[in-house]
Amino acid sequence: MAEKPRLAWLADAGAGAAFESWLRGDCNAARFAVPCFTWQKLFRSIESSFDTGALLYCVVVLLEHALVYYKRYQVSAVRASQLQTQLVQTQLQALKMQLHPHFLFNTLHTITALVREDPDEAERTIVRLGELFAVVYGEQLGS
Numbered sequence: 001m002a003e004k005p006r007l008a009w010l011a012d013a014g015a016g017a018a019f020e021s022w023l024r025g026d027c028n029a030a031r032f033a034v035p036c037f038t039w040q041k042l043f044r045s046i047e048s049s050f051d052t053g054a055l056l057y058c059v060v061v062l063l064e065h066a067l068v069y070y071k072r073y074q075v076s077a078v079r080a081s082q083l084q085t086q087l088v089q090t091q092l093q094a095l096k097m098q099l100h101p102h103f104l105f106n107t108l109h110t111i112t113a114l115v116r117e118d119p120d121e122a123e124r125t126i127v128r129l130g131e132l133f134a135v136v137y138g139e140q141l142g143s
Helices: 013-024 039-098 101-117 119-141
Strands: none
Touching: 039 119, 101 119
């Protein structure tokens, strides 16, 4: 007996008809070892895969956006801190600019008038003036 080629069963009319019936979904478990094909099963499989894929895509996009916004938050927090420091330095500079020589001369003139009337108040005023100069010019002198 001659040996049939491996794919000879496809040439048989019965195998072709069986394959066509399998594609139509008219199969039964006794005739085929593979699961029965139906278009409904295929569409359900695609639908469930799409839902899972879409959900996974949304999770990845949300994580990416969360990371981007967190980095922006960190940058803005650093920038806000820098601006706060700059504001304090500017306010100190403005205070230093207000202490012009006429302020010093007016304060000394007031102290001179207090020395004759109330020496204790004059001494307290001199101490407060010294403290003010120490705060304002202390940074400039390196203390």
